[in-house]
Amino acid sequence: MSRMAHSFSVGALIAISIGIPATSAAQAQIPAHVRVMTKSERIRRWLGPQTDVLLVVDQGTTLEVIDFEKEKGWYWVVLPADLHGTRRVGWIRASSVEPDAALASSHVAPPASTSQAQRDDAQAQALVAPSPSAAAAAEDTVAITVRRDAPAVSSAEVEGATKSYAFGDVHFERDRFSIRSEDIERLRVAATALKDDPSLVVTIEGHTCSLGTETYNLALGSRRANAVKDYLVSAGVPAERLVTVSQGEAGAQHDNSHEETRRLNRRVALVPKVQR
Numbered sequence: 001m002s003r004m005a006h007s008f009s010v011g012a013l014i015a016i017s018i019g020i021p022a023t024s025a026a027q028a029q030i031p032a033h034v035r036v037m038t039k040s041e042r043i044r045r046w047l048g049p050q051t052d053v054l055l056v057v058d059q060g061t062t063l064e065v066i067d068f069e070k071e072k073g074w075y076w077v078v079l080p081a082d083l084h085g086t087r088r089v090g091w092i093r094a095s096s097v098e099p100d101a102a103l104a105s106s107h108v109a110p111p112a113s114t115s116q117a118q119r120d121d122a123q124a125q126a127l128v129a130p131s132p133s134a135a136a137a138a139e140d141t142v143a144i145t146v147r148r149d150a151p152a153v154s155s156a157e158v159e160g161a162t163k164s165y166a167f168g169d170v171h172f173e174r175d176r177f178s179i180r181s182e183d184i185e186r187l188r189v190a191a192t193a194l195k196d197d198p199s200l201v202v203t204i205e206g207h208t209c210s211l212g213t214e215t216y217n218l219a220l221g222s223r224r225a226n227a228v229k230d231y232l233v234s235a236g237v238p239a240e241r242l243v244t245v246s247q248g249e250a251g252a253q254h255d256n257s258h259e260e261t262r263r264l265n266r267r268v269a270l271v272p273k274v275q276r
Contacts, residue, residue, distance in 0.1 A: 030065060030067070030068045031065055031099035031100065032064070032065060032100075033062050033063060033064055033065060033099070033100040034062070034063050034065055034075055034077065034092075034097035034098060034099055034100055035060060035061065035062050035063075035097060035098055035099075035100045036057050036058065036059050036060060036061045036063070036092075036096060036097055037059065037096060037097060037098050038059060038096045039058070039059050040056050040057065040058055040059065040250055041056070041057055041092060041093070041096040041097070042055075042056050042092075042252075043055045043056075043057060043063075043077065043079060043090040043091065043092050044090055044091045044092070045090055045091075046091065047069060047072065047074055047076075047091045052254070052255060052261075053252065053253065053254060053255050054079060054088060054090045055079055055080075055088075055090070055253070056250065056251060056252055056253070057079075057080075057092075061080070062100050063075075063077040063078065063079070063080075063092065063097070064077060064078040065077055066078060066089060068094070069091075073093060073094045073095060074091045074092065074093055074094060075091065075092050075093075075094055075097065076089065076090075076091055077089065077090065077091070077092055163197070163274060164272075164274070165193055165200065165272035165274070166272070167186065167189065167190045167193075167202075167270035167272060168186045168270075169267040169268065169269050169270075170183045170186060170187065170224075170228055170267060170268040170270070171183060171263075171264070171266060171267045172224055172266045172267065172268070173266070174209070174211070174263070174266060175212075175220070177220065177223035177224040177226075177227045178227065179227055179228065179231055187228065187231050187232065187235070188235070190202065190232065190270055191231075191232050191235035191236065191237050193272075194232065194237045194241060195235075195236055195237060197274070199274050199275045199276070200241070200272060200273070200274055200275075201241045201242070201243070201272075201273050201274075201275060202232075202241065202242055202243070202270050202271065202272050202273070203243045203244075203245060203270075203271040203273070204225045204228050204229050204242060204243065204244045204245070204268060204269075204270060204271075205221075205225065205245055205246075205247055205251065205268060205269040205270075205271060206220070206221030206222055206223070206224040206225030206226075206244070206245070206246045206247065206248075206268055207221055207224075207247050207248070207249075207251050207252070207253075207265055207266070207267050207268065207269065208220050208221050208224075208248055208249050208265065208266055209249060209252070209256055209262045209263065209265040209266050210249045210252065210256035210262070210265075211262070212249075214248060214249065217248035217249045218246050218248040219246070220246075220248075221246035221247055221248045222244065222246035224246075224266075224267075224268050225244035225245065225246060225268055226244055227268075228268045228270070229242045229244050249265070251269075252265045253265065
């Protein structure tokens with residue numbers, strides 16, 4: 001090859017390489033999943049440190065990544081499914097998580113850029129309905145194989161197999177664990193459900209706001225959980241179907257920096273489970 005032809009070929013290659021857009025390095029570095037490194041971390045509804053808290057996740061929790069805000073250092077992630085199978089999206093600080101190498105091989109790179117409007121639309125859709133995979137996981141499907149020698153299955157048995165429950169939170173005054181009169185009706189509903197369905201058990205979670213020491217709040221959360229348990233037992237619910245646990249301030253669902261939202265963390269959550 002002549003020197004002139006060689007020079008032309010090199011120049012053509014350079015021109016071609018310049019004309020082809022390269023994959024963004026930042027895009028390639030976005031992990032498919034991240035794992036929480038801190039003892040607990042808040043996931044926020046919108047990007048920024050002073051927005052509503054959607055969920056507090058514990059150390060070791062794995063989250064699916066949608067996008068990464070490099071300038072501010074926040075990941076846009078998919079939250080774990082709730083009791084109804086709904087999966088919401090929110091923001092978590094990059095400094096509190098690390099890429100999950102075990103799940104990295106399944107990563108599909110996100111679009112090069114995601115507008116705020118697209119993020120808002122995705123978040124709104126996630127709040128309205130669960131993803132197909134979450135809905136499939138949450139649905140309790142009963143498979144019935146009909147045999148000639150098999151006993152007939154009644155409609156009541158099939159209905160019971162798909163039954164689910166959801167109870168409202170019981171709230172408390174600051175530093176108190178006595179049940180308020182306005183929450184009695186909620187507990188009556190729970191007691192009726194427990195007495196009507198012998199397969200139903202309930203975990204009673206005691207929660208507090210962030211005021212006070214960690215030790216004090218764990219003790220206060222325990223008193224609140226036991227107060228609710230005592231009421232349900234007095235209403236005729238067998239004690240062995242009630243499990244109490246104190247989360248203290250660790251399970252905060254609302255912002256603890258303002259009293260109007262902090263008071264909502266002074267609560268007891270009734271978490272139902274149907275035993276098969």
